[in-house]
Amino acid sequence: MAIGSDKKFLLVGAGAIGSIYGWRLKQGGSSVSVVCRSNYEVVKKAGFQIDSTFYGAGSFIPDAVYSSCKQAADQSHEEFDYVLVCTKNLPNISNPANTIKDVVVSEKVTIVLIQNGIDIEKYYKQLFPNNRVITSIAHIFAKQVETGVITNVGQASLIFNVFKGTNDSEFTQQDVEICDSFRECLLAGNVLATISDNIQRERWVKIVWNISISPVSVLTSASNTREMLDCPETRALLIASMHEAIKVGEAVLNTTLTTDIPSDQLPLQIIDKVDSLPKPFYPSMMIDMQNSRPMEHQVIVKNVIDYANKFNINVPILQTMYSLMILMEKKYLS
Amino acid sequence: MAIGSDKKFLLVGAGAIGSIYGWRLKQGGSSVSVVCRSNYEVVKKAGFQIDSTFYGAGSFIPDAVYSSCKQAADQSHEEFDYVLVCTKNLPNISNPANTIKDVVVSEKVTIVLIQNGIDIEKYYKQLFPNNRVITSIAHIFAKQVETGVITNVGQASLIFNVFKGTNDSEFTQQDVEICDSFRECLLAGNVLATISDNIQRERWVKIVWNISISPVSVLTSASNTREMLDCPETRALLIASMHEAIKVGEAVLNTTLTTDIPSDQLPLQIIDKVDSLPKPFYPSMMIDMQNSRPMEHQVIVKNVIDYANKFNINVPILQTMYSLMILMEKKYLS
Numbered sequence: 199m200a201i202g203s204d205k206k207f208l209l210v211g212a213g214a215i216g217s218i219y220g221w222r223l224k225q226g227g228s229s230v231s232v233v234c235r236s237n238y239e240v241v242k243k244a245g246f247q248i249d250s251t252f253y254g255a256g257s258f259i260p261d262a263v264y265s266s267c268k269q270a271a272d273q274s275h276e277e278f279d280y281v282l283v284c285t286k287n288l289p290n291i292s293n294p295a296n297t298i299k300d301v302v303v304s305e306k307v308t309i310v311l312i313q314n315g316i317d318i319e320k321y322y323k324q325l326f327p328n329n330r331v332i333t334s335i336a337h338i339f340a341k342q343v344e345t346g347v348i349t350n351v352g353q354a355s356l357i358f359n360v361f362k363g364t365n366d367s368e369f370t371q372q373d374v375e376i377c378d379s380f381r382e383c384l385l386a387g388n389v390l391a392t393i394s395d396n397i398q399r400e401r402w403v404k405i406v407w408n409i410s411i412s413p414v415s416v417l418t419s420a421s422n423t424r425e426m427l428d429c430p431e432t433r434a435l436l437i438a439s440m441h442e443a444i445k446v447g448e449a450v451l452n453t454t455l456t457t458d459i460p461s462d463q464l465p466l467q468i469i470d471k472v473d474s475l476p477k478p479f480y481p482s483m484m485i486d487m488q489n490s491r492p493m494e495h496q497v498i499v500k501n502v503i504d505y506a507n508k509f510n511i512n513v514p515i516l517q518t519m520y521s522l523m524i525l526m527e528k529k530y531l532s
Numbered sequence: 533m534a535i536g537s538d539k540k541f542l543l544v545g546a547g548a549i550g551s552i553y554g555w556r557l558k559q560g561g562s563s564v565s566v567v568c569r570s571n572y573e574v575v576k577k578a579g580f581q582i583d584s585t586f587y588g589a590g591s592f593i594p595d596a597v598y599s600s601c602k603q604a605a606d607q608s609h610e611e612f613d614y615v616l617v618c619t620k621n622l623p624n625i626s627n628p629a630n631t632i633k634d635v636v637v638s639e640k641v642t643i644v645l646i647q648n649g650i651d652i653e654k655y656y657k658q659l660f661p662n663n664r665v666i667t668s669i670a671h672i673f674a675k676q677v678e679t680g681v682i683t684n685v686g687q688a689s690l691i692f693n694v695f696k697g698t699n700d701s702e703f704t705q706q707d708v709e710i711c712d713s714f715r716e717c718l719l720a721g722n723v724l725a726t727i728s729d730n731i732q733r734e735r736w737v738k739i740v741w742n743i744s745i746s747p748v749s750v751l752t753s754a755s756n757t758r759e760m761l762d763c764p765e766t767r768a769l770l771i772a773s774m775h776e777a778i779k780v781g782e783a784v785l786n787t788t789l790t791t792d793i794p795s796d797q798l799p800l801q802i803i804d805k806v807d808s809l810p811k812p813f814y815p816s817m818m819i820d821m822q823n824s825r826p827m828e829h830q831v832i833v834k835n836v837i838d839y840a841n842k843f844n845i846n847v848p849i850l851q852t853m854y855s856l857m858i859l860m861e862k863k864y865l866s
Contacts, residue, residue: 417751418859429862431855438848514772514848521765522856525752528763 205383208233208270208278209260210298214340216284217246218354219312219389221258226386231262231270231278238265240346250350253388271300280332280380282310286486287318290496294318295325302326308376312336312356314482315497316405316505319361330376334358335400337390339479355390359397402447402455407468408498410439412483413519416526420488424478427469435515440465442513446502449509490530495523539717542567542604542612543594544632548674550618551580552688553646553723555592560720565596565604565612572599574680584684587722605634614642614666614714617656620820621647624830628652629659636660642710646670646690648816649831650739650839653695664710668692669734673813689724693731736781736789741802742832744773746817747853750860754822758812761803769849774799776847780836783843824864829857 205228209220212232224230234241245259264270270278281301287294294313302309309322310332322331337355342348358380360373369377377393384391394400414432415421426432444464447455454461486493499520506513539562543554546566558564568575579593598604604612615635621628628647636643643656644666656665671689676682692714694707703711711727718725728734748766749755760766778798781789788795820827833854840847 414856414859417856419863421859421863425859425863429859431858435852435855439852515852518769518773518849518852519856521769522748522751522853524765525748525755525759525763529753529755529759 205229205279205379206276207231207280207282207383208267208274208301209282209284210267210301211235211283211285212237212241212246212260213284214342214348214350215312215336215338216282217248217258217342217348218250218338218340218350219282219284219336219356219384220260221246221248221256222253222354222387222389223383224258224260224387225253225256226383226388228383228386229261231264231274232260233264233267233270235265237342237345238263244346246346246348248348248350252353253350267298267300271303277301277303278307280308280310282312283322284312286492287313287315287494287497288492289318289321290500291492293321293325295321299325302329305329308332308380310334310358310380311361313497314404314408314494315501316401317501318497323361330373331361332358332377332380333361333397333401335394335397335404353388353390355392356384357392357394357397357400359394361397396451398451399447399453399455402443402451403464405498405502406440406443406447406455406464407472408481409443409502409516410436411472412481412498413495413516413523414439415481415484416487416493417519417522420480420484422478422480423472423475427473433469437465437469439515439519440468442506442511442516443502445511446506446509446513449511450505487527487530492531493523493527495520495527499523539563539613539713540610541565541614541616541717542601542608542635543616543618544601544635545569545617545619546571546575546580546594547618548676548682548684549646549670549672550616551582551592551676551682552584552672552674552684553616553618553670553690553718554594555580555582555590556587556688556721556723557717558592558594558721559587559590560717560722562717562720563595565598565608566594567598567601567604569599571676571679572597578680580680580682582682582684586687587684601632601634605637611635611637612641614644616644616646618646620826621649621652621828621831622826623652623655624834625826627655627659629655633659636663639663642666642714644668644692644714645695647831648738648742648828649835650735651835652831657695664707665695666692666711666714667695667731667735669728669731669738687722687724689726690718691726691728691731691734693728695731730785732785733781733787733789736777736785737798739832739836740774740777740781740789740798741806742815742817743777743836743850744770745806746815746832747829747850747857748773749815749818750821750827751853751856754814754818756812756814757806757809761807767803771799771803773849773853774802776840776845776850777836779845780840780843780847783845784839821861821864826865827857827861829854829861833857 207230209232220230242263249255305328308330335357339351381391541564543566554564576597583589639662642664669691673685715725
C-alpha cells in the first residue's frame with residue numbers, strides 16, 4: 199500500500215474541491231473521513247462519483263461519513279492527524295474556526311486550510327494557538343454537477359507550508375517533517391504537491407486575480423471571464439484593481455509579489471493567462487451570489503482593504519466594489 | 533389671457549417631466565404642441581391626464597400632437613419660438629441634437645434643454661452654433677403611471693439661463709429678453725421659474741447627487757435611497773463619490789460649487805436632505821436599467837470623468853462604477 203497509509207485525514211466541507219483532494223489522498227492509501235452538510239445523505243449512501251480528465255472516472259468511498267464535526271469526534275476511535283478545512287470562509291457571519299473545534303482535540307492535530315482569501319489563518323491561530331496550521335493554495339478545476347457527483351479538469355495541485363504569519367522563515371524540524379509527510383500522502387495520490395518557502399506570496403498572487411475578477415463578475419450581473427475581458431472598460435478595471443492589491447501585498451510581505459517579472463507586469467500576465475483559457479469561467483463568488491448564498495467578500499476583499507488601511511495605502515477601487523457588494527448581498531440575504 | 537400667450541412651444545419627449553412643464557405652459561396661456569413617441573396614440577386621442585398634489589387634477593390637451601419632429605415641421609404653419617427638449621440624453625448611442633434638427637429651422641428658434649447631465653449643451657451648440665440654447669435644471673417629482681397618465685408631487689420648478697459655456701457672464705440684451713419671456717410663460721402657469729446667474733453651478737450641484745446615487749442604485753440590484761443610506765458601506769461610498777464630483781466641478785467652473793456652506797460639507801447636506809424625504813425614491817437610471825433601456829451614464833458619469841482627466845483629477849470611484857455599468861448595460865442590451 200502507498201506511503202501515506204498510516205495517516206488519518208478528516209475532510210471538513212466536502213464539496214467539489216475538497217472531495218477531489220480527499221479522493222486522491224484515499225487513492226494514495228491514507229484513511230480519509232469526511233464531514234458533509236448538504237450532500238450528507240447521498241455521500242453516506244454511495245460516496246462520491248468523480249469524473250476527471252486527468253485521473254479518470256472513479257468512486258470515492260470515504261472511511262467514514264459524518265454530518266458534523268461533533269459526530270466525527272464522538273464516533274471516531276482515534277484522533278485525526280490532519281483536519282482539512284475546505285468550507286466556505288465567512289468570518290463576517292461566524293468564526294470559521296469554531297466549525298472544527300470538536301475535532302481539534304489535542305495539539306497533535308494539524309489543521310490544513312484549503313480555502314481562499316487573505317489573513318484567514320488568524321481565525322484558527324486565535325482559537326488553536328498551539329496547533330500547527332498548514333496554509334495552502336489550491337489550483338484545481340472541479341465542480342459538483344449534482345449532489346455527490348463531481349467533475350474535474352486537469353491534475354490537482356496544492357502548494358502549502360506551515361503558517362508562520364507574514365514571516366515564513368522559522369520552520370522547526372517538526373514543521374518540516376509534518377509538511378513532508380503530508381506531501382508524501384498527496385504525491386501518493388498523484389496530486390502535484392509543493393512545499394513553498396513563501397506561501398504567503400503564493401496566497402497574495404492568487405488573491406490578485408480573485409479580488410478583481412470576483413467582484414467585477416458579481417457587480418455586472420454575473421459576467422464570465424470572456425465578457426469581462428472583451429469589454430475595454432472592465433478589462434481596464436480588472437488591471438487597475440489588481441495593481442491596488444499588489445501594492446497592499448507588497449507592503450504586507452515587505453517584498454515583491456513576483457520573482458520572475460516586475461510586479462507591475464503581473465496584472466497583464468494574469469489577464470493573458472485568463473484570456474488564453476479554452477473556456478471562460480465564472481468565479482465561485484458569483485455562483486454564491488446567483489444562489490443567494492453569502493459571499494466570501496471578507497477574506498477575499500475586506501481583509502485586503504484592512505491591511506491597506508493599516509499601511510496607509512489607498513484602494514478606492516477595492517473599497518468601491520466591496521461597498522457595493524455589501525449592499526447587494528444584504529438585499530438578497532434579507 | 534396670460535402673458536405668455538403669444539409664444540409657441542414645441543415639447544420634444546413628452547414623458548412625465550416634459551408633460552408637466554407643457555401642461556403648465558399651456559395653462560399659462562402659451563401654445564404648446566408635443567412630439568410623443570411611445571405614448572403618441574394615447575396622447576393624440578385624449579391628451580394627458582394629470583394628477584398633481586400642487587396643481588390639482590386636470591387634462592393637458594396640446595395644441596397639436598406629433599409622432600416626430602419631422603411631422604411637426606411639415607404640419608405646423610409657423611416656426612416654434614421655443615423647442616423644449618425633454619428626451620433621454622444618450623450621446624453614446626446617437627447625437628441627441630439630431631432629434632430636433634427638423635424643427636430648428638432658423639436662428640430664431642430657442643432650444644431649451646430640460647435634461648440631466650454635464651456638458652450636454654455641446655451636442656446642440658455643435659449642430660446649431662447660431663441658435664440660442666437655454667440650459668436648465670428641473671426640480672420636479674413626476675411619474676407616468678400609465679401611458680398618458682401622470683402623477684406629480686409638489687410645485688414644478690425650473691432654474692435656467694442661456695448657455696455660455698463655463699463662463700456665464702456675457703449675456704446679451706436679447707438673451708435677457710428671451711429668458712425673461714420664457715420665465716413669464718412659466719410663471720403664468722405657476723412654475724417656480726428662476727433665472728440663474730450661474731446655471732452651470734446649479735447643474736454641477738445636481739450632478740453631485742445624481743452621479744453618486746444613480747450608479748450605486750444600479751450596481752446594487754436596484755436599491756432605493758433608504759436602502760443605500762441605511763447601509764454604512766454604501767452611505768460612505770455615496771459621500772466619497774460626491775467628493776470626487778465636487779473636485780471636478782470646482783476645477784471646471786474655477787469656483788466653489790456652494791456659496792452658503794464650504795463645499796466639502798455639500799455631500800452631507802445632500803445626504804441629510806435625501807435622508808429626510810418622507811418616502812425613499814429610485815433614480816431614473818435604475819428604472820432604465822430595470823426596463824433594459826439604455827442608461828444616461830454618458831452625460832451623468834462619463835462626461836464628468838472626461839473633465840477629471842482633462843484637469844488631472846483622480847476619480848477612481850466614479851471610474852469604477854462607470855466601468856461596471858458599461859458591462860452590465862452591454863449585457864442587458866445585447
